[in-house]
Amino acid sequence: MIEVIIVEDDPMVAMINQQFVERYGGFRIVATVRSISELWNVLNKNKPDLILLDVYLPGETGIEFLQNIRQKQLSIPIIMITAANDIPTIKKALEYGVIDFLIKPFTYERFKLAMEKFSHYYSLTTKLKEADQETLDQILTKEGKPSLHSDDDLASTLPKGLSKLTLKKILRVVEQQTSYFSTEDIAKLIDISRISTKKYLLYLNELGYLREELKYLTVGRPITVYQIAPENEHVIKSFK
Missing domain, CATH: 3.40.50.2300 (Response regulator)
Known part of the structure:
Protein backbone atom coordinates (compact mmCIF):
# COMPACT_ATOMS: atom_id res chain seq x y z
CA MET A 1 0.00 0.00 0.00
CA SER A 119 -2.62 8.34 -7.41
CA HIS A 120 -2.50 9.11 -11.13
CA TYR A 121 1.01 10.56 -10.75
CA TYR A 122 2.16 7.65 -8.57
CA SER A 123 0.80 5.01 -10.93
CA LEU A 124 2.55 6.44 -13.97
CA THR A 125 5.86 7.31 -12.34
CA THR A 126 6.31 3.93 -10.64
CA LYS A 127 5.36 1.74 -13.60
CA LEU A 128 7.22 3.40 -16.46
CA LYS A 129 10.95 3.81 -17.13
CA GLU A 130 10.44 6.35 -19.91
CA ALA A 131 7.54 8.32 -21.36
CA ASP A 132 6.34 9.70 -24.65
CA GLN A 133 4.59 13.07 -24.90
CA GLU A 134 1.12 11.59 -24.42
CA THR A 135 2.15 9.84 -21.23
CA LEU A 136 3.91 12.94 -19.93
CA ASP A 137 0.79 14.99 -20.62
CA GLN A 138 -1.17 12.55 -18.48
CA ILE A 139 1.12 13.40 -15.57
CA LEU A 140 1.30 17.16 -16.12
CA THR A 141 -2.22 17.94 -17.32
CA LYS A 142 -4.15 14.69 -16.76
CA GLU A 143 -5.16 14.80 -20.42
CA GLY A 144 -5.32 11.81 -22.68
CA LYS A 145 -6.51 9.36 -20.05
CA PRO A 146 -9.84 9.66 -18.29
CA SER A 147 -10.00 9.41 -14.53
CA LEU A 148 -11.00 5.96 -13.33
CA HIS A 149 -12.66 7.33 -10.24
CA SER A 150 -15.44 9.61 -11.41
CA ASP A 151 -18.99 8.37 -11.95
CA ASP A 152 -18.98 9.58 -15.54
CA ASP A 153 -16.09 7.24 -16.39
CA LEU A 154 -17.94 4.08 -15.42
CA ALA A 155 -20.61 2.47 -17.48
CA SER A 156 -24.12 3.10 -16.33
CA THR A 157 -24.68 -0.65 -16.51
CA LEU A 158 -22.35 -3.48 -15.50
CA PRO A 159 -22.66 -7.26 -15.69
CA LYS A 160 -25.14 -8.63 -13.20
CA GLY A 161 -23.69 -8.85 -9.70
CA LEU A 162 -21.05 -6.15 -10.18
CA SER A 163 -21.26 -2.85 -8.29
CA LYS A 164 -20.07 0.47 -9.72
CA LEU A 165 -18.73 1.59 -6.33
CA THR A 166 -16.83 -1.65 -5.77
CA LEU A 167 -15.41 -1.56 -9.28
CA LYS A 168 -14.16 2.00 -8.71
CA LYS A 169 -12.51 0.88 -5.47
CA ILE A 170 -10.82 -2.06 -7.17
CA LEU A 171 -9.61 0.11 -10.05
CA ARG A 172 -8.12 2.56 -7.57
CA VAL A 173 -6.15 -0.18 -5.81
CA VAL A 174 -5.15 -1.92 -9.04
CA GLU A 175 -3.68 1.34 -10.37
CA GLN A 176 -1.36 1.49 -7.37
CA GLN A 177 0.21 -1.94 -7.98
CA THR A 178 3.73 -1.81 -9.40
CA SER A 179 4.07 -5.52 -10.22
CA TYR A 180 1.91 -8.57 -10.85
CA PHE A 181 -0.81 -9.13 -8.25
CA SER A 182 -3.19 -11.94 -7.38
CA THR A 183 -6.87 -11.98 -6.54
CA GLU A 184 -5.96 -12.55 -2.91
CA ASP A 185 -3.65 -9.51 -2.90
CA ILE A 186 -6.46 -7.19 -4.03
CA ALA A 187 -9.08 -8.82 -1.81
CA LYS A 188 -6.95 -8.13 1.26
CA LEU A 189 -6.35 -4.51 0.31
CA ILE A 190 -10.02 -3.66 -0.20
CA ASP A 191 -11.37 -6.07 2.43
CA ILE A 192 -13.91 -7.97 0.34
CA SER A 193 -14.14 -11.69 -0.37
CA ARG A 194 -11.75 -13.38 -2.76
CA ILE A 195 -14.68 -14.72 -4.80
CA SER A 196 -16.16 -11.25 -5.29
CA THR A 197 -12.78 -9.76 -6.16
CA LYS A 198 -12.19 -12.49 -8.74
CA LYS A 199 -15.38 -11.48 -10.61
CA TYR A 200 -14.18 -7.89 -11.01
CA LEU A 201 -10.67 -8.90 -12.09
CA LEU A 202 -12.09 -11.31 -14.66
CA TYR A 203 -14.31 -8.53 -15.98
CA LEU A 204 -11.34 -6.16 -16.32
CA ASN A 205 -9.36 -8.95 -17.97
CA GLU A 206 -12.16 -9.55 -20.49
CA LEU A 207 -12.11 -5.85 -21.33
CA GLY A 208 -8.39 -6.09 -22.03
CA TYR A 209 -7.53 -3.66 -19.24
CA LEU A 210 -5.68 -6.42 -17.38
CA ARG A 211 -3.52 -9.23 -18.64
CA GLU A 212 -3.10 -12.50 -16.78
CA GLU A 213 -0.34 -15.03 -16.36
CA LEU A 214 0.19 -18.23 -14.42
CA LYS A 215 2.68 -18.05 -11.58
CA TYR A 216 4.20 -21.41 -10.73
CA LEU A 217 4.95 -22.01 -7.07
CA THR A 218 7.45 -24.42 -5.57
CA VAL A 219 4.57 -26.31 -3.97
CA GLY A 220 0.97 -26.70 -5.05
CA ARG A 221 -0.96 -25.53 -8.08
CA PRO A 222 0.02 -22.40 -10.04
CA ILE A 223 -1.93 -19.21 -9.34
CA THR A 224 -3.27 -16.60 -11.73
CA VAL A 225 -1.67 -13.16 -11.43
CA TYR A 226 -2.61 -9.92 -13.17
CA GLN A 227 -1.04 -6.69 -14.36
CA ILE A 228 -2.42 -3.63 -16.15
CA ALA A 229 -1.85 -3.99 -19.89
CA PRO A 230 -0.22 -0.64 -20.86
CA GLU A 231 -1.06 -1.13 -24.52
CA ASN A 232 -4.75 -1.52 -23.68
CA GLU A 233 -5.26 1.14 -21.02
CA HIS A 234 -7.43 3.01 -23.52
CA VAL A 235 -10.15 0.34 -23.21
CA ILE A 236 -11.25 1.97 -19.99
CA LYS A 237 -12.85 4.64 -22.20
CA SER A 238 -15.59 2.13 -22.85
CA PHE A 239 -16.89 2.96 -19.37
CA LYS A 240 -18.00 6.38 -20.62
Missing part, protein backbone atom coordinates in the same frame (compact mmCIF):
# COMPACT_ATOMS: atom_id res chain seq x y z
CA ILE A 2 1.03 3.63 -0.48
CA GLU A 3 2.62 5.00 2.69
CA VAL A 4 1.62 8.44 3.99
CA ILE A 5 2.87 10.75 6.74
CA ILE A 6 0.50 13.40 8.14
CA VAL A 7 2.18 16.57 9.46
CA GLU A 8 -0.37 18.57 11.47
CA ASP A 9 -0.14 20.19 14.92
CA ASP A 10 -3.91 20.45 15.43
CA PRO A 11 -5.11 17.05 16.74
CA MET A 12 -8.63 17.56 15.41
CA VAL A 13 -7.45 18.38 11.89
CA ALA A 14 -4.96 15.50 12.02
CA MET A 15 -7.81 13.15 12.90
CA ILE A 16 -9.92 14.47 10.00
CA ASN A 17 -7.01 14.00 7.61
CA GLN A 18 -6.54 10.46 8.85
CA GLN A 19 -10.24 9.66 8.44
CA PHE A 20 -10.22 11.05 4.89
CA VAL A 21 -7.14 8.97 3.98
CA GLU A 22 -8.73 5.82 5.39
CA ARG A 23 -12.00 6.58 3.62
CA TYR A 24 -10.22 6.96 0.29
CA GLY A 25 -8.52 3.58 0.63
CA GLY A 26 -5.30 2.09 -0.73
CA PHE A 27 -3.09 4.16 1.58
CA ARG A 28 -1.43 3.35 4.91
CA ILE A 29 -0.58 6.06 7.45
CA VAL A 30 2.89 5.30 8.78
CA ALA A 31 3.09 8.30 11.14
CA THR A 32 1.27 11.42 12.30
CA VAL A 33 3.61 14.13 13.60
CA ARG A 34 3.12 17.64 14.95
CA SER A 35 6.32 19.39 13.86
CA ILE A 36 9.04 19.35 11.21
CA SER A 37 11.59 18.10 13.75
CA GLU A 38 9.35 15.09 14.44
CA LEU A 39 8.94 14.63 10.70
CA TRP A 40 12.72 14.46 10.20
CA ASN A 41 12.95 11.82 12.91
CA VAL A 42 10.54 9.66 10.91
CA LEU A 43 12.19 10.41 7.56
CA ASN A 44 15.56 9.31 8.92
CA LYS A 45 14.06 5.83 9.31
CA ASN A 46 11.39 5.64 6.63
CA LYS A 47 10.79 7.49 3.36
CA PRO A 48 7.04 7.66 2.63
CA ASP A 49 5.36 7.80 -0.76
CA LEU A 50 3.40 10.94 0.19
CA ILE A 51 3.38 13.66 2.86
CA LEU A 52 0.29 15.67 3.85
CA LEU A 53 1.90 18.87 5.11
CA ASP A 54 0.66 21.87 7.05
CA VAL A 55 2.33 25.30 6.73
CA TYR A 56 1.90 26.75 10.22
CA LEU A 57 3.83 24.47 12.55
CA PRO A 58 5.83 25.02 15.76
CA GLY A 59 9.42 25.84 14.88
CA GLU A 60 10.12 25.27 11.20
CA THR A 61 7.21 25.95 8.82
CA GLY A 62 6.01 23.68 6.06
CA ILE A 63 7.35 26.08 3.43
CA GLU A 64 10.80 26.03 5.05
CA PHE A 65 10.66 22.24 5.00
CA LEU A 66 9.85 22.29 1.28
CA GLN A 67 12.84 24.53 0.64
CA ASN A 68 15.04 22.29 2.77
CA ILE A 69 14.19 19.02 1.01
CA ARG A 70 14.67 20.64 -2.41
CA GLN A 71 18.12 21.79 -1.35
CA LYS A 72 18.85 18.25 -0.15
CA GLN A 73 17.46 16.95 -3.48
CA LEU A 74 15.00 14.67 -1.73
CA SER A 75 12.11 13.63 -3.92
CA ILE A 76 8.96 13.18 -1.83
CA PRO A 77 5.52 14.08 -3.24
CA ILE A 78 3.69 16.52 -0.98
CA ILE A 79 0.12 17.76 -0.69
CA MET A 80 -0.24 20.97 1.33
CA ILE A 81 -3.19 21.06 3.73
CA THR A 82 -3.24 24.40 5.50
CA ALA A 83 -5.13 27.49 6.58
CA ALA A 84 -2.55 29.62 4.74
CA ASN A 85 -4.34 31.37 1.90
CA ASP A 86 -2.01 34.25 1.07
CA ILE A 87 -0.67 34.30 -2.47
CA PRO A 88 3.06 34.44 -1.54
CA THR A 89 2.74 31.21 0.47
CA ILE A 90 0.72 29.49 -2.26
CA LYS A 91 3.21 30.69 -4.89
CA LYS A 92 6.19 29.33 -2.95
CA ALA A 93 4.52 25.98 -2.36
CA LEU A 94 3.72 25.61 -6.06
CA GLU A 95 7.22 26.68 -7.06
CA TYR A 96 8.62 23.98 -4.80
CA GLY A 97 6.52 21.44 -6.69
CA VAL A 98 3.71 20.34 -4.37
CA ILE A 99 1.20 17.93 -5.90
CA ASP A 100 -1.78 19.99 -4.67
CA PHE A 101 -2.72 22.75 -2.22
CA LEU A 102 -5.82 22.42 0.00
CA ILE A 103 -7.02 25.40 2.05
CA LYS A 104 -8.78 24.63 5.34
CA PRO A 105 -11.60 24.01 5.76
CA PHE A 106 -12.03 21.65 2.81
CA THR A 107 -14.53 18.97 1.88
CA TYR A 108 -13.88 15.27 1.42
CA GLU A 109 -14.68 15.67 -2.29
CA ARG A 110 -11.87 18.19 -2.66
CA PHE A 111 -9.53 15.94 -0.67
CA LYS A 112 -10.52 13.05 -2.93
CA LEU A 113 -9.54 15.05 -6.02
CA ALA A 114 -6.10 15.69 -4.53
CA MET A 115 -5.63 12.00 -3.76
CA GLU A 116 -6.79 11.01 -7.24
CA LYS A 117 -4.28 13.45 -8.72
CA PHE A 118 -1.50 11.92 -6.66
Whole structure:
Protein backbone atom coordinates (compact mmCIF):
# COMPACT_ATOMS: atom_id res chain seq x y z
CA MET A 1 0.00 0.00 0.00
CA ILE A 2 1.03 3.63 -0.48
CA GLU A 3 2.62 5.00 2.69
CA VAL A 4 1.62 8.44 3.99
CA ILE A 5 2.87 10.75 6.74
CA ILE A 6 0.50 13.40 8.14
CA VAL A 7 2.18 16.57 9.46
CA GLU A 8 -0.37 18.57 11.47
CA ASP A 9 -0.14 20.19 14.92
CA ASP A 10 -3.91 20.45 15.43
CA PRO A 11 -5.11 17.05 16.74
CA MET A 12 -8.63 17.56 15.41
CA VAL A 13 -7.45 18.38 11.89
CA ALA A 14 -4.96 15.50 12.02
CA MET A 15 -7.81 13.15 12.90
CA ILE A 16 -9.92 14.47 10.00
CA ASN A 17 -7.01 14.00 7.61
CA GLN A 18 -6.54 10.46 8.85
CA GLN A 19 -10.24 9.66 8.44
CA PHE A 20 -10.22 11.05 4.89
CA VAL A 21 -7.14 8.97 3.98
CA GLU A 22 -8.73 5.82 5.39
CA ARG A 23 -12.00 6.58 3.62
CA TYR A 24 -10.22 6.96 0.29
CA GLY A 25 -8.52 3.58 0.63
CA GLY A 26 -5.30 2.09 -0.73
CA PHE A 27 -3.09 4.16 1.58
CA ARG A 28 -1.43 3.35 4.91
CA ILE A 29 -0.58 6.06 7.45
CA VAL A 30 2.89 5.30 8.78
CA ALA A 31 3.09 8.30 11.14
CA THR A 32 1.27 11.42 12.30
CA VAL A 33 3.61 14.13 13.60
CA ARG A 34 3.12 17.64 14.95
CA SER A 35 6.32 19.39 13.86
CA ILE A 36 9.04 19.35 11.21
CA SER A 37 11.59 18.10 13.75
CA GLU A 38 9.35 15.09 14.44
CA LEU A 39 8.94 14.63 10.70
CA TRP A 40 12.72 14.46 10.20
CA ASN A 41 12.95 11.82 12.91
CA VAL A 42 10.54 9.66 10.91
CA LEU A 43 12.19 10.41 7.56
CA ASN A 44 15.56 9.31 8.92
CA LYS A 45 14.06 5.83 9.31
CA ASN A 46 11.39 5.64 6.63
CA LYS A 47 10.79 7.49 3.36
CA PRO A 48 7.04 7.66 2.63
CA ASP A 49 5.36 7.80 -0.76
CA LEU A 50 3.40 10.94 0.19
CA ILE A 51 3.38 13.66 2.86
CA LEU A 52 0.29 15.67 3.85
CA LEU A 53 1.90 18.87 5.11
CA ASP A 54 0.66 21.87 7.05
CA VAL A 55 2.33 25.30 6.73
CA TYR A 56 1.90 26.75 10.22
CA LEU A 57 3.83 24.47 12.55
CA PRO A 58 5.83 25.02 15.76
CA GLY A 59 9.42 25.84 14.88
CA GLU A 60 10.12 25.27 11.20
CA THR A 61 7.21 25.95 8.82
CA GLY A 62 6.01 23.68 6.06
CA ILE A 63 7.35 26.08 3.43
CA GLU A 64 10.80 26.03 5.05
CA PHE A 65 10.66 22.24 5.00
CA LEU A 66 9.85 22.29 1.28
CA GLN A 67 12.84 24.53 0.64
CA ASN A 68 15.04 22.29 2.77
CA ILE A 69 14.19 19.02 1.01
CA ARG A 70 14.67 20.64 -2.41
CA GLN A 71 18.12 21.79 -1.35
CA LYS A 72 18.85 18.25 -0.15
CA GLN A 73 17.46 16.95 -3.48
CA LEU A 74 15.00 14.67 -1.73
CA SER A 75 12.11 13.63 -3.92
CA ILE A 76 8.96 13.18 -1.83
CA PRO A 77 5.52 14.08 -3.24
CA ILE A 78 3.69 16.52 -0.98
CA ILE A 79 0.12 17.76 -0.69
CA MET A 80 -0.24 20.97 1.33
CA ILE A 81 -3.19 21.06 3.73
CA THR A 82 -3.24 24.40 5.50
CA ALA A 83 -5.13 27.49 6.58
CA ALA A 84 -2.55 29.62 4.74
CA ASN A 85 -4.34 31.37 1.90
CA ASP A 86 -2.01 34.25 1.07
CA ILE A 87 -0.67 34.30 -2.47
CA PRO A 88 3.06 34.44 -1.54
CA THR A 89 2.74 31.21 0.47
CA ILE A 90 0.72 29.49 -2.26
CA LYS A 91 3.21 30.69 -4.89
CA LYS A 92 6.19 29.33 -2.95
CA ALA A 93 4.52 25.98 -2.36
CA LEU A 94 3.72 25.61 -6.06
CA GLU A 95 7.22 26.68 -7.06
CA TYR A 96 8.62 23.98 -4.80
CA GLY A 97 6.52 21.44 -6.69
CA VAL A 98 3.71 20.34 -4.37
CA ILE A 99 1.20 17.93 -5.90
CA ASP A 100 -1.78 19.99 -4.67
CA PHE A 101 -2.72 22.75 -2.22
CA LEU A 102 -5.82 22.42 0.00
CA ILE A 103 -7.02 25.40 2.05
CA LYS A 104 -8.78 24.63 5.34
CA PRO A 105 -11.60 24.01 5.76
CA PHE A 106 -12.03 21.65 2.81
CA THR A 107 -14.53 18.97 1.88
CA TYR A 108 -13.88 15.27 1.42
CA GLU A 109 -14.68 15.67 -2.29
CA ARG A 110 -11.87 18.19 -2.66
CA PHE A 111 -9.53 15.94 -0.67
CA LYS A 112 -10.52 13.05 -2.93
CA LEU A 113 -9.54 15.05 -6.02
CA ALA A 114 -6.10 15.69 -4.53
CA MET A 115 -5.63 12.00 -3.76
CA GLU A 116 -6.79 11.01 -7.24
CA LYS A 117 -4.28 13.45 -8.72
CA PHE A 118 -1.50 11.92 -6.66
CA SER A 119 -2.62 8.34 -7.41
CA HIS A 120 -2.50 9.11 -11.13
CA TYR A 121 1.01 10.56 -10.75
CA TYR A 122 2.16 7.65 -8.57
CA SER A 123 0.80 5.01 -10.93
CA LEU A 124 2.55 6.44 -13.97
CA THR A 125 5.86 7.31 -12.34
CA THR A 126 6.31 3.93 -10.64
CA LYS A 127 5.36 1.74 -13.60
CA LEU A 128 7.22 3.40 -16.46
CA LYS A 129 10.95 3.81 -17.13
CA GLU A 130 10.44 6.35 -19.91
CA ALA A 131 7.54 8.32 -21.36
CA ASP A 132 6.34 9.70 -24.65
CA GLN A 133 4.59 13.07 -24.90
CA GLU A 134 1.12 11.59 -24.42
CA THR A 135 2.15 9.84 -21.23
CA LEU A 136 3.91 12.94 -19.93
CA ASP A 137 0.79 14.99 -20.62
CA GLN A 138 -1.17 12.55 -18.48
CA ILE A 139 1.12 13.40 -15.57
CA LEU A 140 1.30 17.16 -16.12
CA THR A 141 -2.22 17.94 -17.32
CA LYS A 142 -4.15 14.69 -16.76
CA GLU A 143 -5.16 14.80 -20.42
CA GLY A 144 -5.32 11.81 -22.68
CA LYS A 145 -6.51 9.36 -20.05
CA PRO A 146 -9.84 9.66 -18.29
CA SER A 147 -10.00 9.41 -14.53
CA LEU A 148 -11.00 5.96 -13.33
CA HIS A 149 -12.66 7.33 -10.24
CA SER A 150 -15.44 9.61 -11.41
CA ASP A 151 -18.99 8.37 -11.95
CA ASP A 152 -18.98 9.58 -15.54
CA ASP A 153 -16.09 7.24 -16.39
CA LEU A 154 -17.94 4.08 -15.42
CA ALA A 155 -20.61 2.47 -17.48
CA SER A 156 -24.12 3.10 -16.33
CA THR A 157 -24.68 -0.65 -16.51
CA LEU A 158 -22.35 -3.48 -15.50
CA PRO A 159 -22.66 -7.26 -15.69
CA LYS A 160 -25.14 -8.63 -13.20
CA GLY A 161 -23.69 -8.85 -9.70
CA LEU A 162 -21.05 -6.15 -10.18
CA SER A 163 -21.26 -2.85 -8.29
CA LYS A 164 -20.07 0.47 -9.72
CA LEU A 165 -18.73 1.59 -6.33
CA THR A 166 -16.83 -1.65 -5.77
CA LEU A 167 -15.41 -1.56 -9.28
CA LYS A 168 -14.16 2.00 -8.71
CA LYS A 169 -12.51 0.88 -5.47
CA ILE A 170 -10.82 -2.06 -7.17
CA LEU A 171 -9.61 0.11 -10.05
CA ARG A 172 -8.12 2.56 -7.57
CA VAL A 173 -6.15 -0.18 -5.81
CA VAL A 174 -5.15 -1.92 -9.04
CA GLU A 175 -3.68 1.34 -10.37
CA GLN A 176 -1.36 1.49 -7.37
CA GLN A 177 0.21 -1.94 -7.98
CA THR A 178 3.73 -1.81 -9.40
CA SER A 179 4.07 -5.52 -10.22
CA TYR A 180 1.91 -8.57 -10.85
CA PHE A 181 -0.81 -9.13 -8.25
CA SER A 182 -3.19 -11.94 -7.38
CA THR A 183 -6.87 -11.98 -6.54
CA GLU A 184 -5.96 -12.55 -2.91
CA ASP A 185 -3.65 -9.51 -2.90
CA ILE A 186 -6.46 -7.19 -4.03
CA ALA A 187 -9.08 -8.82 -1.81
CA LYS A 188 -6.95 -8.13 1.26
CA LEU A 189 -6.35 -4.51 0.31
CA ILE A 190 -10.02 -3.66 -0.20
CA ASP A 191 -11.37 -6.07 2.43
CA ILE A 192 -13.91 -7.97 0.34
CA SER A 193 -14.14 -11.69 -0.37
CA ARG A 194 -11.75 -13.38 -2.76
CA ILE A 195 -14.68 -14.72 -4.80
CA SER A 196 -16.16 -11.25 -5.29
CA THR A 197 -12.78 -9.76 -6.16
CA LYS A 198 -12.19 -12.49 -8.74
CA LYS A 199 -15.38 -11.48 -10.61
CA TYR A 200 -14.18 -7.89 -11.01
CA LEU A 201 -10.67 -8.90 -12.09
CA LEU A 202 -12.09 -11.31 -14.66
CA TYR A 203 -14.31 -8.53 -15.98
CA LEU A 204 -11.34 -6.16 -16.32
CA ASN A 205 -9.36 -8.95 -17.97
CA GLU A 206 -12.16 -9.55 -20.49
CA LEU A 207 -12.11 -5.85 -21.33
CA GLY A 208 -8.39 -6.09 -22.03
CA TYR A 209 -7.53 -3.66 -19.24
CA LEU A 210 -5.68 -6.42 -17.38
CA ARG A 211 -3.52 -9.23 -18.64
CA GLU A 212 -3.10 -12.50 -16.78
CA GLU A 213 -0.34 -15.03 -16.36
CA LEU A 214 0.19 -18.23 -14.42
CA LYS A 215 2.68 -18.05 -11.58
CA TYR A 216 4.20 -21.41 -10.73
CA LEU A 217 4.95 -22.01 -7.07
CA THR A 218 7.45 -24.42 -5.57
CA VAL A 219 4.57 -26.31 -3.97
CA GLY A 220 0.97 -26.70 -5.05
CA ARG A 221 -0.96 -25.53 -8.08
CA PRO A 222 0.02 -22.40 -10.04
CA ILE A 223 -1.93 -19.21 -9.34
CA THR A 224 -3.27 -16.60 -11.73
CA VAL A 225 -1.67 -13.16 -11.43
CA TYR A 226 -2.61 -9.92 -13.17
CA GLN A 227 -1.04 -6.69 -14.36
CA ILE A 228 -2.42 -3.63 -16.15
CA ALA A 229 -1.85 -3.99 -19.89
CA PRO A 230 -0.22 -0.64 -20.86
CA GLU A 231 -1.06 -1.13 -24.52
CA ASN A 232 -4.75 -1.52 -23.68
CA GLU A 233 -5.26 1.14 -21.02
CA HIS A 234 -7.43 3.01 -23.52
CA VAL A 235 -10.15 0.34 -23.21
CA ILE A 236 -11.25 1.97 -19.99
CA LYS A 237 -12.85 4.64 -22.20
CA SER A 238 -15.59 2.13 -22.85
CA PHE A 239 -16.89 2.96 -19.37
CA LYS A 240 -18.00 6.38 -20.62
